[in-house]
Amino acid sequence: MWRFLFKRLISSVVTLWLLASMLFLIVNVLPGNPGRKLLGPQAPQESVDQYNTKFGADRPLLEQYGKSMKRLAKLDFGDSYATGKSVVSVVRPALFRSGKLAVLALVITIPLAIFFGIYAARRQGKFADRAVVMTGLATSSIPEFVTAAVLMSVFCVTWKFGRVFATPPPGTSVISQFRYLIFPALAMVIIYFGYIARMTRAGVINALQADYSRTATMKGLSSGRVMRRHVLRNALAPTITVISVQVGYLFGSIIGVERVFNYQGIGSIILNAVGKKDIPLLQGSVLIIGIIYMLSTLLADLLIAFLNPRIRLEQS
Amino acid sequence: MSDTSVVAAAGATAAPPSERQQARRENWRLVRRRPAFIIGLVILLVWIVCALFGTSFVPYDPFETREIAYARPGGTYYFGTDQTGRDVFSRVVVGARDVLKIAPLAAFLGVLFGVILGMFMGYVGRWFDLVSGRVVEALLSLPTILIGLLAVTTLGKSNPVVIGVVAVLFTPIVAKTVRAAVMAERDLDYVTSAKLRGESTPFIMFREILPNIWGPIIVELTIRVGYAIFVISTLSFLGAGPPPPSPEWGAQVSQGYNDLAAGFWWTTLFPALAIASLVIAVNLIADSVQAALEA
Numbered sequence: 001m002w003r004f005l006f007k008r009l010i011s012s013v014v015t016l017w018l019l020a021s022m023l024f025l026i027v028n029v030l031p032g033n034p035g036r037k038l039l040g041p042q043a044p045q046e047s048v049d050q051y052n053t054k055f056g057a058d059r060p061l062l063e064q065y066g067k068s069m070k071r072l073a074k075l076d077f078g079d080s081y082a083t084g085k086s087v088v089s090v091v092r093p094a095l096f097r098s099g100k101l102a103v104l105a106l107v108i109t110i111p112l113a114i115f116f117g118i119y120a121a122r123r124q125g126k127f128a129d130r131a132v133v134m135t136g137l138a139t140s141s142i143p144e145f146v147t148a149a150v151l152m153s154v155f156c157v158t159w160k161f162g163r164v165f166a167t168p169p170p171g172t173s174v175i176s177q178f179r180y181l182i183f184p185a186l187a188m189v190i191i192y193f194g195y196i197a198r199m200t201r202a203g204v205i206n207a208l209q210a211d212y213s214r215t216a217t218m219k220g221l222s223s224g225r226v227m228r229r230h231v232l233r234n235a236l237a238p239t240i241t242v243i244s245v246q247v248g249y250l251f252g253s254i255i256g257v258e259r260v261f262n263y264q265g266i267g268s269i270i271l272n273a274v275g276k277k278d279i280p281l282l283q284g285s286v287l288i289i290g291i292i293y294m295l296s297t298l299l300a301d302l303l304i305a306f307l308n309p310r311i312r313l314e315q316s
Numbered sequence: 317m318s319d320t321s322v323v324a325a326a327g328a329t330a331a332p333p334s335e336r337q338q339a340r341r342e343n344w345r346l347v348r349r350r351p352a353f354i355i356g357l358v359i360l361l362v363w364i365v366c367a368l369f370g371t372s373f374v375p376y377d378p379f380e381t382r383e384i385a386y387a388r389p390g391g392t393y394y395f396g397t398d399q400t401g402r403d404v405f406s407r408v409v410v411g412a413r414d415v416l417k418i419a420p421l422a423a424f425l426g427v428l429f430g431v432i433l434g435m436f437m438g439y440v441g442r443w444f445d446l447v448s449g450r451v452v453e454a455l456l457s458l459p460t461i462l463i464g465l466l467a468v469t470t471l472g473k474s475n476p477v478v479i480g481v482v483a484v485l486f487t488p489i490v491a492k493t494v495r496a497a498v499m500a501e502r503d504l505d506y507v508t509s510a511k512l513r514g515e516s517t518p519f520i521m522f523r524e525i526l527p528n529i530w531g532p533i534i535v536e537l538t539i540r541v542g543y544a545i546f547v548i549s550t551l552s553f554l555g556a557g558p559p560p561p562s563p564e565w566g567a568q569v570s571q572g573y574n575d576l577a578a579g580f581w582w583t584t585l586f587p588a589l590a591i592a593s594l595v596i597a598v599n600l601i602a603d604s605v606q607a608a609l610e611a
Contacts, residue, residue, distance in 0.1 A: 018454035026467050134352065141542055141599040142592045143550045149569055149588040153581035164577040252459020256550055260573055270462070271554060274469045282469075286462050293457050 008301055012294045019290050020072055024065055027279050077284035082276045087284035091269060095288065097167070098258070098265030102250045104181050105188035110243060113193045117200025117239070118227075124205055132197060140194025145256030148187035152260055155183055166261035184261040191253060192246050199242040203235035210234070237304045244300030248293025347608040356600030363594050367412040374406035378563050386580050396582040399575060404583055408590050411563035415594070418479055419544035425483035426544075427537045430490020435521045437491060438498025445495075452488035460485050460543075461550055468556040478556070482547055486540050493536050497529040531609040538602035542595055549591050565591045 059067075071078060077087035120132035139147075156162040162183040168176070207213060208231055216226045255267035266285060273282040347353055371378075375394075382401030389396040395404035437445045455463075467481045501507060502525065510524050551557055552566030560571060565587040572583030 014450060015454045015457055018450060019457060022451075022454060023466070026463070027470055137599055137603055138596045141546065141595045143546050143553075143566075143595070145550055145553045145566075145569065146588045146591050149573055149576075149584045150592070152573075152576055153585045153588075157576050157579055157581045248457065249459050252461045255461060255465075256553060259554065270465070274465060274555070277469070279470075282466060286458065286466060289462065290458055297457075 004305060005302065008298060012298055016287075016290060016294055017069075020069065020287060021065075023283050023286060024068060027283060028061055028064070072287070077287065078280040080273075080278050080281040082273075082278045082281070087281055090281060091266065091285050091288055094264060094266045094269045097263070098251065098254050098267065100177075101181055101185055101257075101263065101265060102188070102247070102254065104178075104185040105192070105250065106243075106247070108185060109189045109192045109196060112189070113196035114200050114236075114239065116193075117197040118204050118232075120197065121201045121204035121208065129201075133201070136194030136197045138194075139190045140192070140198075142191070143256065144187055144191050144253040145260055147190045148184060148257045148260040151183050151187050164262070166263040184257050184263055187257045187260075188250060188253065192250070195242055195246060196239060200235065200239045203238045204231060207231040207235040233307060237308060240300050240303055240307075241297075244296045245293075247296035248289070251289045251292060343608045347604050350604045350607070352600045353604035356597040356604070359593055359597035360601065363412045363590075363597070364416060366409045367416045370409040370412060374403075374409050376403035376406045378402060378406040378410045379561060386575070386583075389582050395586040396580075398572060398583045399580075404586050407563040407568060408565070408586050411565045411568060411587060411590065412594075414558060414562065414564040415545055415548060415566075415591075418475055419548055420541055422479045422482035422548065423486065423537060423540035423544040425479065426486025426540055427490050427533065429483060429487040430536070431494050431526075431533060433487060434491035434494025435498055435526070438495040439502055439521050439525065440517070448491075452491060455485075455488045456492075460547055461554075464547060464551050465554055465556055468551060473556055473559075475558075478548060478551060482544055485547070486543070490536050490540065493532055494529065497532045498525055501525050501528055535602070535606045535609055538598070538605045542598040542602055545591070545595050545598060 068078070077091075079086050080090055083090065116132050116136075120129040123129045152162075152164065156164050163180045166180045166184050168180040172180070212234075213226060213230050216230045217223070221229070251266060254265060255270060257263070258265045258267035259271060266289070270282060270285050272278070273285065380402065382397060382403075384397055385399055385401045387393050387397040387401070389404075393403050393405065395408060398404055398407070433448065437448050464481050464485055467484075468477055471477045471481070498521075507520060507524060510520050515524070548557070549564075549566035552564055553570045555570065557567045557570075558564050560567070568587035569584050569591075572580075572587070575583055
């Protein structure tokens with residue numbers, strides 16, 4: 001088990017390093033002048049130079065790369081061009097807000113999707129099954145900003161159930177925060193429901209057809225017991241993987257939802273950074289999302305290894 | 317999915333051309349009968365007609381501004397008018413053009429790159445597979461939208477850039493699928509006999525293996541078209557698309573969503589529904605193609 005964990009950690013670090021290098025490449029692929037870009041064409045040359053020296057943007061690329069990797073190893077993401085504050089201090093509160101939204105979305109999606117996935121699998125080929133599969137296919141293929149915009153037009157503008165500006169003012173109680181967050185969260189639920197339900201359905205169908213399920217039924221176990229003890233244990237592994245992959249994507253799709261609902265999370269930080277060409281802030285926030293994704297897939301792999309001894313032993 | 321089609325499809329790999337053609341025809345017949353496929357195709361065709369001939373049948377000029385800003389949807393303006401009095405219906409119809417031009421091209425390029433990379437990863441293997449496998453995983457570890465946004469921001473907003481970025485983003489995903497398909501083929505008898513005949517590696521890859529993995533590649537292409545529409549309209553909503561007067565759907569939502577707070581829902585809702593209907597249509601088609609080709 002420890003060897004498995006160790007191997008998995010090493011490969012995460014390698015992937016993260018590749019990711020950071022790729023980001024560096026994308027950001028530096030065009031010969032740009034960050035000081036000039038940020039301060040605008042009218043700014044005097046001296047202040048542009050001063051700016052570039054301060055942030056090391058005038059050094060050779062290879063040196064910049066080495067420096068940024070070294071800083072990264074110490075989990076230092078640098079300072080924002082626009083405000084001069086450290087990237088972490090800007091990102092942290094926003095990340096917390098986005099996290100709240102993401103957790104609410106997942107708390108609603110996971111039980112709902114697993115329930116409907118199992119429901120569909122047990123009625124395979126019947127109308128209820130086709131309905132779940134088709135609904136999932138349709139809803140998960142629509143971009144989340146579209147779902148968010150439709151939800152907002154219908155529920156927050158026409159019927160006034162929710163809030164158009166979803167950032168709760170400071171000091172709002174947890175229960176009233178719910179009213180702010182529910183519709184942006186629902187926009188994400190609609191996307192992820194389909195993926196998770198389809199994956200659960202496929203896993204359950206596979207496990208139901210396996211010999212061990214048949215044996216369990218034949219030896220006289222009740223169908224509930226077969227489901228709990230034999231089917232679900234095996235069927236949920238792919239579902240867990242999908243959920244963990246989606247946690248990373250959740251932070252990508254949150255950008256659109258946050259923009260529609262005027263929510264001040266990591267998405268709005270990224271969009272602001274894009275608008276201001278604040279490259280360190282942009283790079284830092286994207287990397288932090290990458291790290292979250294790594295951690296969630298790592299956690300999922302461990303969970304699967306814990307549930308399924310075959311994987312645990314095979315890997316080590 | 318009748319048993320005969322399974323046999324026919326399985327036999328198709330090694331069968332003479334006439335039999336393989338027959339199997340394909342059989343599969344096509346299966347696809348055509350699915351209601352999901354028909355619905356998807358009808359919606360897609362409607363949007364293609366709008367894209368091609370929209371300018372000649374829309375009731376108003378989609379770019380012409382009028383005195384009546386925010387007219388409610390009704391008999392005169394079916395979908396109402398926007399903040400500068402432009403007719404939303406005409407803009408939605410003409411807006412089909414942009415996404416239908418960019419998305420299939422981006423998907424096609426992404427699949428092309430992905431097939432080439434995946435063929436090499438699966439067939440040549442060894443260190444090449446190991447190294448590119450790592451890079452592919454790193455690329456896959458980030459939400460497509462984020463990298464796309466970052467790349468379009470640094471490279472500049474223009475259609476060729478968006479097409480290129482989306483294609484590169486799709487490459488690793490396609491490569492992964494193609495690699496798996498190649499791995500399943502490369503130890504089969506026909507590959508071994510081609511090797512013994514002394515055929516060159518590129519010949520084996522592209523003339524022997526490629527014709528046998530068309531199924532997953534076509535499935536991947538149809539799925540990618542759907543995702544390309546998803547990614548491109550999202551990028552354009554986030555400000556990395558065509559600039560304001562453009563009737564592109566994502567751009568329209570991004571111009572309209574600020575008016576939602578004031579109660580003007582129609583400038584956002586109709587282009588949003590247009591995106592949703594197109595994406596659903598393409599995915600219904602992709603799902604049917606997948607079900608038929610993998611039968």
